[in-house]
Amino acid sequence: MQERVPATITQFEERLIDVSDSLPKRLRQCAEYVAANKDRIAVSTVAEMAEGAGVQPSAFMRFCRILGFSGFSEMQRLFRDSYSGGWPDYSTRLKNLREKAEGTPFALLAEFVDVGRASLENLLKTIDAKTLDDAVEALAKAQMIHIIGLRRSFPVASYIAYAFEKMNVPAMLHSGVGGLDNHNAIRPGDVLLAVTFSPYAAETIEMVEAVSSRGIPVVAMTDTIVSPLRKFDAITLSVSEVDFGAFRSLSATLCLAIVLSVAVGTKRSE
Amino acid sequence: MQERVPATITQFEERLIDVSDSLPKRLRQCAEYVAANKDRIAVSTVAEMAEGAGVQPSAFMRFCRILGFSGFSEMQRLFRDSYSGGWPDYSTRLKNLREKAEGTPFALLAEFVDVGRASLENLLKTIDAKTLDDAVEALAKAQMIHIIGLRRSFPVASYIAYAFEKMNVPAMLHSGVGGLDNHNAIRPGDVLLAVTFSPYAAETIEMVEAVSSRGIPVVAMTDTIVSPLRKFDAITLSVSEVDFGAFRSLSATLCLAIVLSVAVGTKRSE
């Protein structure tokens, strides 16, 4: 019985198939129940799993052992971690890496590549297809698209402005150069695309507020659902990105920005 | 604080938005972390959630109470019950998504997420650790760092400028606002960080040429080794990004930009 412990869900499944032919009654019940309810492993206790399978907890424990784990906890950990890729505390990892002088730039790079990948995967899970459709729809109908995004969000805003220009979409980037406000450039029939992340730039919030009260549609790219933009009835695309200190890996945000640009550009030229 | 306990995820979100305006510091951290990682609640312990939010477990407990639960366990139960598991794993999900949602913005998102991931993976393979070290070294020694990146590279340049500012690194972004050149701001002891990708912006090349001939060190972020910047003896970090149509997913480039910023910022403060 000294097989090595499954390290991935796939290995787990293979092992499950392997053993399931030579199993006594109770353990077979476990195998069948687990096969049919893999997704419950991450969120259940042994007692619950055992009851579901119609066996005693101790029987279920033996079952875990046969699969190669030291116990139920170890098996559960596999499922808990592999759900959502497991990006628990990148920000502390990065902080440590940065503080410890031993962190070479290359190690830092590896870490950030990983963060970016996790963020991208997560993006697919958290973006709601319907909301994305609505956003594209609203922007495609706009006479002119106004873009605002300051400080840490400015790279995103400027990227979108560039992409729109390349796709012949009328757009205006409100960068605040020279402290000019240009609020009056925003007119009925236009749409505002606002990008802001914690700590939210006051100017952005103000602009959304002003524009929203005039009945002009707003599409927002922001983090989480507790963003202050929630107060106004904007179409909100929330992107959660790993950040630490002042830094934010913008992978997911920029990815969404490209998608918006391309989708809107395509739709308008139809 | 005797509100009734949220019975659905939607109610939970509403409650979260309700309270999140009137929350002290630590509890606000909890709210933000939870909003960004709702999916982790089902499979984490209080200790893990607390660590993720950067607070003590006891603080997280108070947070659960404010949301209307008797404790963390009750809140977790809500998420465990409505947990359906996001399997099968990433690659198959992506494939399904693309086939099923063909032509929709969401399919486009899946496409770009994949492109981004590929670019990031590729970055690790193509960046040379030694060159990266040299670049960090050169930038860390600079009196002042001048940053240039125009058109499609501008988001990257502006990101770097922001990051340097936050890390108290003296830096100047040459954005060309108003057609002013500011060549004379670049002085001996300074370093130029140039970002450019095909089709290379003439202004950037010119600046590199001018500066380089004055004996001022240049660090370049560019694509491939055939970039025109090769002519000048700059420290060249080449990033090959996967293109999708006319658009460039900047994931890898921005990732490298963050790494440079953080590494340089850290090194200077040693």
Place this chain on the structure above:
DNA sequence: CGGAATTTGGAATATATGTTCTATTTTGCT
């Protein structure tokens, strides 16, 4: 600036949950 109220950190405690052990039952074999 000083005192009250709130918020916070950390250790102490309670509880739930996983794990092990052993007597008993079942199964397989001759």
Place this chain on the structure above:
DNA sequence: AGCAAAATAGAACATATATTCCAAATTCCG
């Protein structure tokens, strides 16, 4: 049927985890 080996149930035990409590720090107000 009778014996040995394997499997099982259930209780006892160990550990991980949630929860509470209170002193210290902070913020708020007059």
